Amino acid sequence: MAAENFSFKITHTSDHCRARSGILSTPHGSIETPNFIFCATKGAMKSISTADLAATGAGIILSNTYHLMLQPGPDVVEKNGGLHRMLNWNGPMLTDSGGFQIFSLGHGGVANEIKGRRNFPQNVKSLLKISENGAVFRSHSDGSIIHLTPEISMQVQRKLGADLVLAFDECTPFHADRDYTAMAMLRSHRWESRSLSEFKKSDDGNQALYGIIQGGVYEDLRRESAEFVAQNDFFGQAIGGSLGGSAEQMHAIVRMTGEVLDRERPTHLLGIGKIADIWNGVKSGIDTFDCVHPTRLALHGGALCMPNSSDGKGFMNLHNARFREDISPIDESCDCHCCRNFSRSYIHHLLRANEMLGGYLLTIHNARFMVKLMDDIRTSIQRGTFPGECKKWEISQKP
Amino acid sequence: MAAENFSFKITHTSDHCRARSGILSTPHGSIETPNFIFCATKGAMKSISTADLAATGAGIILSNTYHLMLQPGPDVVEKNGGLHRMLNWNGPMLTDSGGFQIFSLGHGGVANEIKGRRNFPQNVKSLLKISENGAVFRSHSDGSIIHLTPEISMQVQRKLGADLVLAFDECTPFHADRDYTAMAMLRSHRWESRSLSEFKKSDDGNQALYGIIQGGVYEDLRRESAEFVAQNDFFGQAIGGSLGGSAEQMHAIVRMTGEVLDRERPTHLLGIGKIADIWNGVKSGIDTFDCVHPTRLALHGGALCMPNSSDGKGFMNLHNARFREDISPIDESCDCHCCRNFSRSYIHHLLRANEMLGGYLLTIHNARFMVKLMDDIRTSIQRGTFPGECKKWEISQKP
Numbered sequence: 001m002a003a004e005n006f007s008f009k010i011t012h013t014s015d016h017c018r019a020r021s022g023i024l025s026t027p028h029g030s031i032e033t034p035n036f037i038f039c040a041t042k043g044a045m046k047s048i049s050t051a052d053l054a055a056t057g058a059g060i061i062l063s064n065t066y067h068l069m070l071q072p073g074p075d076v077v078e079k080n081g082g083l084h085r086m087l088n089w090n091g092p093m094l095t096d097s098g099g100f101q102i103f104s105l106g107h108g109g110v111a112n113e114i115k116g117r118r119n120f121p122q123n124v125k126s127l128l129k130i131s132e133n134g135a136v137f138r139s140h141s142d143g144s145i146i147h148l149t150p151e152i153s154m155q156v157q158r159k160l161g162a163d164l165v166l167a168f169d170e171c172t173p174f175h176a177d178r179d180y181t182a183m184a185m186l187r188s189h190r191w192e193s194r195s196l197s198e199f200k201k202s203d204d205g206n207q208a209l210y211g212i213i214q215g216g217v218y219e220d221l222r223r224e225s226a227e228f229v230a231q232n233d234f235f236g237q238a239i240g241g242s243l244g245g246s247a248e249q250m251h252a253i254v255r256m257t258g259e260v261l262d263r264e265r266p267t268h269l270l271g272i273g274k275i276a277d278i279w280n281g282v283k284s285g286i287d288t289f290d291c292v293h294p295t296r297l298a299l300h301g302g303a304l305c306m307p308n309s310s311d312g313k314g315f316m317n318l319h320n321a322r323f324r325e326d327i328s329p330i331d332e333s334c335d336c337h338c339c340r341n342f343s344r345s346y347i348h349h350l351l352r353a354n355e356m357l358g359g360y361l362l363t364i365h366n367a368r369f370m371v372k373l374m375d376d377i378r379t380s381i382q383r384g385t386f387p388g389e390c391k392k393w394e395i396s397q398k399p
Numbered sequence: 400m401a402a403e404n405f406s407f408k409i410t411h412t413s414d415h416c417r418a419r420s421g422i423l424s425t426p427h428g429s430i431e432t433p434n435f436i437f438c439a440t441k442g443a444m445k446s447i448s449t450a451d452l453a454a455t456g457a458g459i460i461l462s463n464t465y466h467l468m469l470q471p472g473p474d475v476v477e478k479n480g481g482l483h484r485m486l487n488w489n490g491p492m493l494t495d496s497g498g499f500q501i502f503s504l505g506h507g508g509v510a511n512e513i514k515g516r517r518n519f520p521q522n523v524k525s526l527l528k529i530s531e532n533g534a535v536f537r538s539h540s541d542g543s544i545i546h547l548t549p550e551i552s553m554q555v556q557r558k559l560g561a562d563l564v565l566a567f568d569e570c571t572p573f574h575a576d577r578d579y580t581a582m583a584m585l586r587s588h589r590w591e592s593r594s595l596s597e598f599k600k601s602d603d604g605n606q607a608l609y610g611i612i613q614g615g616v617y618e619d620l621r622r623e624s625a626e627f628v629a630q631n632d633f634f635g636q637a638i639g640g641s642l643g644g645s646a647e648q649m650h651a652i653v654r655m656t657g658e659v660l661d662r663e664r665p666t667h668l669l670g671i672g673k674i675a676d677i678w679n680g681v682k683s684g685i686d687t688f689d690c691v692h693p694t695r696l697a698l699h700g701g702a703l704c705m706p707n708s709s710d711g712k713g714f715m716n717l718h719n720a721r722f723r724e725d726i727s728p729i730d731e732s733c734d735c736h737c738c739r740n741f742s743r744s745y746i747h748h749l750l751r752a753n754e755m756l757g758g759y760l761l762t763i764h765n766a767r768f769m770v771k772l773m774d775d776i777r778t779s780i781q782r783g784t785f786p787g788e789c790k791k792w793e794i795s796q797k798p
Contacts, residue, residue: 043748044754044755044757046756049759072744079724080744088740327478327480341450342485346479349475352470353441353466355442355443356446357444360448360755361448
């Protein structure tokens with residue numbers, strides 16, 4: 001049934017690299033790809049409403065199964081009519097399997113590791129046990145013991161009701177050696193097969209399942225995992241697991257994985273979304289990205305901007321005293337609600353005064369920035385000008 | 400010049416009490432009265448934008464001179480083109496004189512005292528000296544020594560650029576005795592005369608000045624202060640100072656003051672805005688109110704509602720576990736963005752998950768609630784049904 005309600009059509013390809021543009025259709029509408037998936041982690045975009053987000057032109061959001069399992073719980077979301085209804089979001093939506101957070105919290109800092117950040121705080125280890133059956137962990141919110149298996153993940157995601165759902169896998173950390181990575185990958189494949197079986201049991205055409213390609217930093221494992229996913233009846237595929245210890249290694253792994261995966265399927269790169277990483281991902285054939293970076297940066301006072309207007313950093317820190325009397329907008333050429341109506345000086349004041357409105361306005365700007373970035377990327381692929389456009393956006397690779 | 404750009408026309412009066420309805424016009428448009436002035440204390444409505452507020456139908460906002468003097472400073476606001484431009488608010492706006500916060504912080508907890516709250520925390524005393532010239536205080540933000548006089552207050556308010564500005568006065572606390580209250584009142588009158596002179600020096604027709612009626616809980620002093628204000632060339636008048644130790648005493652003082660003031664002028668009741676207090680104020684002839692109650696309540700998880708739907712409390716605490724699975728909106732009959740799109744269950748979840756969006760949505764609801772309340776009040780005055788409507792809204796007087 002999924003085939004009727006979901007489709008992915010590649011409309012343009014680049015002559016110079018694996019970049020392609022296409023249309024991903026779901027029961028809640030279509031998005032053009034490449035595209036960026038905004039994170040409504042706990043069912044909210046932190047400071048802005050889904051209506052505000054839609055006004056920026058954003059087309060797709062995600063929520064995290066782990067967080068929603070614990071609070072408010074899948075039954076409450078289902079009672080609310082599912083995530084779309086509860087969040088008042090009428091476009092496409094994705095949920096992850098819940099695995100990432102369990103293993104991230106469990107192994108300590110996977111989220112930092114997959115992006116090559118080394119100075120991360122060690123999280124409290126909450127992962128109690130991984131077995132063939134699944135994972136047992138302690139809730140970070142009330143300390144209760146929770147089991148998560150491929151079957152439970154699919155049942156929970158069915159209740160949450162997003163359009164695109166992810167198979168349950170183990171996200172292995174950077175510090176895992178080859179043997180552990182290989183063993184965990186094979187177990188993840190078995191979990192993904194069980195996810196697919198469970199998914200099919202209740203498939204009513206309203207959801208489509210993505211398989212996850214694991215294998216860490218090892219080319220032969222990535223190839224093996226890509227082949228496993230290609231051989232199974234997943235609608236889409238996502239690249240998960242460790243992407244190495246640096247931005248350069250991440251780009252190399254994504255490129256290498258891009259060469260071995262099924263080119264016909266929509267391909268998502270999990271948890272990646274800095275500007276330079278997006279250009280590099282698109283170059284390797286990635287269709288969708290997700291990351292808390294634009295919203296998190298906003299809540300810390302940062303406004304995304306072109307590298308040439310920010311010393312190559314790619315963002316402007318509005319806390320900086322030099323903005324105190326700067327009455328220009330963040331970006332003269334930006335058409336967002338923030339830039340059309342408010343000055344840098346005012347945003348600086350809001351941050352100094354601890355007014356929530358500062359983060360709100362910056363979130364709107366950053367969301368609009370990402371929407372325009374993805375639009376630039378798509379247009380350049382469609383017009384055959386991708387390499388030149390990519391150069392214009394050159395941003396320091398430093399995280 | 401002010402006379403050309405500002406006007407107050409009483410269009411309807413009640414047969415049963417001093418309630419009246421009218422139109423207050425400023426260079427930034429008109430509002431119908433009675434009306435509620437929303438608090439953008441530090442130049443922001445905390446979690447919602449001025450565009451969100453305007454969408455609720457709200458017509459007028461205020462900012463506090465004290466806060467803006469310290470951060471970002473009047474020169475920065477002026478450089479931004481004034482408050483209207485800086486906040487992107489194109490309707491009428493008011494600023495206070497800065498006196499209230501100085502004396503509130505200085506005497507310790509005046510804000511609590513004028514509303515008869517007894518169990519308030521003692522604030523750190525920052526008021527260093529009151530003299531005939533004005534007040535000297537220590538900035539709560541950086542510890543610097545700041546002088547505030549009638550002249551400085553008017554100059555600062557000129558730079559801030561609100562339509563309606565307030566004369567500089569001393570807000571005497573509830574614990575002040577009759578002698579102190581009388582002495583301070585007379586000094587406030589001299590400060591108000593100096594405010595008026597300073598105001599006239601730079602009067603370009605873009606601002607109109609309100610005198611303040613002091614006198615604490617003493618009827619003869621209130622009468623004397625009302626006469627002073629009436630005899631001077633103020634556009635409007637505000638009731639300030641202590642309003643007693645209980646809601647009952649507050650209503651009595653407002654009623655008594657309403658009997659002796661100039662009935663032709665727009666009359667503001669400073670810092671009061673609970674539902675029952677508004678109905679009582681209107682009954683005594685008050686035209687405008689201001690209070691942080693609706694926005695502060697929202698940020699604490701409270702939704703304003705009709706007394707009959709909240710055990711007479713007048714609000715619903717969305718933190719309450721009974722809302723966990725309640726998928727109805729806060730108020731079925733409410734047309735706000737929150738009630739039209741989101742469930743109590745979702746708002747409860749957002750509060751539990753510490754998502755800023757919860758406060759945002761509740762602020763929108765509470766603002767819309769206040770707008771509809773004031774609309775109900777005006778309509779009932781215009782139709783001669785004020786006493787009956789007032790009964791329908793009977794709310795416990797307990798704070």
